[in-house]
Amino acid sequence: MDEKNKNHTKWMKRAIFLASLGKNTTSPNPRVGAVILDKNGNLISEGFHFKAGMPHAEAMAFSNLKKDAKGGSIYINLEPCCHQGKTPPCVDKIISSGIKEVYISIQDPDKRVSGKGIKLLKEAGIQVHLGLCKKESLNLNKDFIHRNITKKAFGVLKWAMSIDGRIGLKNGKSKWITNKESRSLVHSFRSEFDAIIIGGNTLRKDNPLLSTRGLKNPEPLRVVFTKSLDLPLGSNLWNCNKAKTLVIYDSSTANESYLKRIPKCVEVERVSSDNPELIAKILAKRGFNKVLWECGPKLATAAIKSNCIQEIITFIAPKILGGANSMNPLGDFEFEEMHEIIKLTDSQVGLIGDDICVKGSFKD
Ligand SMILES: NC(=O)c1ccc[n+]([C@@H]2O[C@H](COP(=O)([O-])OP(=O)(O)OC[C@H]3O[C@@H](n4cnc5c(N)ncnc54)[C@H](OP(=O)(O)O)[C@@H]3O)[C@@H](O)[C@H]2O)c1
Numbered sequence: 286m287d288e289k290n291k292n293h294t295k296w297m298k299r300a301i302f303l304a305s306l307g308k309n310t311t312s313p314n315p316r317v318g319a320v321i322l323d324k325n326g327n328l329i330s331e332g333f334h335f336k337a338g339m340p341h342a343e344a345m346a347f348s349n350l351k352k353d354a355k356g357g358s359i360y361i362n363l364e365p366c367c368h369q370g371k372t373p374p375c376v377d378k379i380i381s382s383g384i385k386e387v388y389i390s391i392q393d394p395d396k397r398v399s400g401k402g403i404k405l406l407k408e409a410g411i412q413v414h415l416g417l418c419k420k421e422s423l424n425l426n427k428d429f430i431h432r433n434i435t436k437k438a439f440g441v442l443k444w445a446m447s448i449d450g451r452i453g454l455k456n457g458k459s460k461w462i463t464n465k466e467s468r469s470l471v472h473s474f475r476s477e478f479d480a481i482i483i484g485g486n487t488l489r490k491d492n493p494l495l496s497t498r499g500l501k502n503p504e505p506l507r508v509v510f511t512k513s514l515d516l517p518l519g520s521n522l523w524n525c526n527k528a529k530t531l532v533i534y535d536s537s538t539a540n541e542s543y544l545k546r547i548p549k550c551v552e553v554e555r556v557s558s559d560n561p562e563l564i565a566k567i568l569a570k571r572g573f574n575k576v577l578w579e580c581g582p583k584l585a586t587a588a589i590k591s592n593c594i595q596e597i598i599t600f601i602a603p604k605i606l607g608g609a610n611s612m613n614p615l616g617d618f619e620f621e622e623m624h625e626i627i628k629l630t631d632s633q634v635g636l637i638g639d640d641i642c643v644k645g646s647f648k649d
Contacts, residue, residue: 296320296328296360297390297417303333303342304362304425309476309501310336313572315393315429317342317363321384324356337572341366343375347382355383362422364393367402376402380409388414390422394433428575431595437565438479438576441596442585443471444614451606452581452614457490463600467640471600476501479573480531482564484584485511494521495579496528504528505577508568510584512559514539518546525550533567535559561588586616589627594647597629601641 303318318333319342329352332345365375406413428439445463446452453459481495488509495507507522507530514534522530536555556563588594620626629645
């Protein structure tokens with residue numbers, strides 16, 4: 286790589302770093318960072334998008350400008366917007382600034398922008414360079430891109446298990462399998478998500494809080510998917526002071542007389558079947574880019590089968606729980622040949638005290 290290209294990569298990496306500062310807060314928007322150089326290649330401003338409704342990265346960078354940007358360049362990890370949303374189009378700002386070169390890492394998958402922002406810049410006589418640090422940019426906004434393309438929220442499935450592959454005892458008790466460090470890591474990990482999903486049985490058996498313990502404000506939406514609606518009175522999720530709860534139920538099987546057990550502060554939505562895809566779609570429609578499935582084996586297996594899961598993270602404790610196959614983290618996929626099994630990619634392994642954390646992604 287020559288010196289000039291090295292510098293372009295350096296500035297795009299800076300834009301990606303700035304974008305990552307909005308990691309847990311930009312949904313439904315993407316994470317975007319922008320770096321502006323003057324005509325001599327000196328850094329004169331930078332910005333990032335923090336939250337929907339707040340200025341876009343480019344707008345923040347222009348409002349922070351210390352010098353005239355005329356004849357300069359801008360580095361952005363995502364194509365600039367060209368539509369009037371909650372904030373004005375960034376393309377107009379770039380054009381009116383007199384900037385001569387725009388480095389964009391990836392095109393915006395949002396149909397309102399996709400390619401149109403680049404076209405407008407080119408039509409204004411600006412040189413556009415597309416594709417720098419593409420892999421990093423795709424990774425940073427994989428949830429936003431997934432939601433825009435599939436109209437489903439990007440799903441991560443999480444479970445905790447013993448070294449013999451059990452997620453609880455036969456009687457359903459599963460508190461606590463992993464160590465304290467793993468559990469507090471899960472609290473902060475939840476901050477990355479817009480919603481956390483469980484099934485009705487986990488609600489009945491575990492009565493979980495599903496919160497970040499105040500690390501994220503507002504807390505992720507807690508979602509319960511139920512076929513029966515047979516949910517207990519006095520569940521922790523019915524306390525809406527610190528976090529909101531949504532119950533989604535399958536109206537083809539549920540006993541709707543149980544609705545009276547659910548307090549008014551809890552939102553309820555009916556769907557026509559038990560296909561988990563409906564949840565991923567409902568949450569995507571709400572602008573949720575990334576959701577965490579913390580359900581037991583039945584719903585987890587159904588979620589994988591309906592392509593709602595893009596990544597898995599498991600915490601494995603050096604303990605033996607023994608017991609029944611029903612306490613496996615996943616149910617039967619009825620694979621008969623090794624070529625049918627699911628192989629995860631991009632796997633990562635880490636140690637948390639004496640627990641092991643394993644992550645992996647499903648192939649696109
Ligand atoms: N160690 C861990 O990480 C971990 C995590 C979560 C759960 N668990 C354990 O897992 C056990 C519960 O397992 P589970 O599999 O029954 O989990 P679940 O999370 O309750 O999921 C199953 C429930 O989801 C609802 N559901 C809606 N659509 C469904 C579909 N298409 N397929 C399957 N279920 C659907 C049903 O609720 P209704 O019955 O209300 O109709 C069903 O009973 C508990 O003992 C819990 O402690 C362990």
